Amino acid sequence: MTNISTTNGKEAAYHGVPAEDLYGYAQAIKIGNTIHVAGQLSHDDKGTMVAPATLDVFGKPVEFSMMEEQMRVTYANAAKILGKFGATLDHVVEETLYVLDVDEAFAVAGKVRKEAYATARPQCASNLIGVSRLAFPEQLIEIVFKAILPPD
Numbered sequence: 001m002t003n004i005s006t007t008n009g010k011e012a013a014y015h016g017v018p019a020e021d022l023y024g025y026a027q028a029i030k031i032g033n034t035i036h037v038a039g040q041l042s043h044d045d046k047g048t049m050v051a052p053a054t055l056d057v058f059g060k061p062v063e064f065s066m067m068e069e070q071m072r073v074t075y076a077n078a079a080k081i082l083g084k085f086g087a088t089l090d091h092v093v094e095e096t097l098y099v100l101d102v103d104e105a106f107a108v109a110g111k112v113r114k115e116a117y118a119t120a121r122p123q124c125a126s127n128l129i130g131v132s133r134l135a136f137p138e139q140l141i142e143i144v145f146k147a148i149l150p151p152d
Contacts, residue, residue: 013084015077017047019135027081033152035085037145039098041136042073052138059137064101067140068108071097074143075116082147089117091147094125098142102130105141 006012012026020027028037042050051069053061079089099105105128113122134142 011085013081015043015045015047015081017043017045019047028085030085033149035082035087035091035145035147035149037078037081037147039135039142039144040074040078040081041134041139041142042070043077049136049138053140055137061100061138061140064104064140067099067101067104068112070139070141071105071108071112071143072115074141075112078143078145079116082145085149087147087149090123091149092117092122092124092145093148094127094146096127096129096144098129098131098134098144100131100134100140102128 009031011030013028013030014020015027019025025038027040028035030036044050050073051066053066053070054063056062075089078092082088082091097105097109109128113126114120116122117124134140
């Protein structure tokens with residue numbers, strides 16, 4: 001599948017990972033000046049999880065020390081998908097972090113977010129929400145973004 005497609009006035013962007021075809025979704029949709037970015041996670045260019053959590057015999061994460069690395073890669077993937085529309089993380093107006101361990105995420109989020117946005121106080125609304133499960137068992141975090149480009 002191509003990395004950008006246009007249908008019904010919507011532009012869709014893709015990373016080109018297998019889950020996009022298996023599940024049937026776009027990583028981001030641009031309508032006008034607004035970009036809606038689907039939940040990003042820590043995968044490489046082939047869709048393989050980066051810094052996967054160790055699982056117990058029931059398939060549940062047993063430790064959360066990989067949260068920081070997963071978060072860092074997730075922001076990098078968001079930056080890549082935004083770049084397909086000529087946008088950057090500076091255009092993000094809202095983000096929602098879905099995490100399996102709120103305490104671990106909160107402990108590393110300030111540092112990672114400041115690095116990703118390259119500022120001490122990122123100019124976007126941010127939500128941090130604890131959930132019981134994400135799409136992949138080894139996944140500790142997923143981040144959804146909304147970005148707005150300046151008017152043409």
